[in-house]
Amino acid sequence: MAFADNLKTLPGVSHLAALNLVDAAEAVVATIENKPGQAGSLAVYNHLAQLYGAITPEAAKKGIELYAEQSEDARLSPGKHPNIDRLIGLIERGETLRVKQVFAV
Numbered sequence: 001m002a003f004a005d006n007l008k009t010l011p012g013v014s015h016l017a018a019l020n021l022v023d024a025a026e027a028v029v030a031t032i033e034n035k036p037g038q039a040g041s042l043a044v045y046n047h048l049a050q051l052y053g054a055i056t057p058e059a060a061k062k063g064i065e066l067y068a069e070q071s072e073d074a075r076l077s078p079g080k081h082p083n084i085d086r087l088i089g090l091i092e093r094g095e096t097l098r099v100k101q102v103f104a105v
Helices: 003-008 041-052 057-068 069-076 082-093
Strands: 018-020 030-033 097-105
Touching: 003 030, 003 041, 003 057, 003 069, 003 097, 018 041, 030 082, 041 057, 041 097, 057 082, 069 082
Parallel strands: none
Antiparallel strands: 018 030, 018 097
16 A cells, blocks of 8 residues: 555544654653644654553564555655654664653643
8 A cells, every 4th residue: 555545544633733852861852843844754653652651663564564655665765754763773773662642732
């Protein structure tokens, strides 16, 4: 399935303003906001956190599947899709990021 089709199968994220991604040292290494251009990634990362409890290497592999055709574009153009690049890096390094939800008010 295409990324747009995969997004339709994921839980909604209208209740979220953002997700903070936290490393092992408790530092926020990235924030994915609920805004145009990031809302799809917000849905993917939120779904992965719900399924796996964190963005583990296993979760990252699932995320790359969900991004579908965009994952190949990310591999061909590093830096173009930073949220996919992050998943690739987690797999390569065997790292895990915790997810903290920021709720919309």
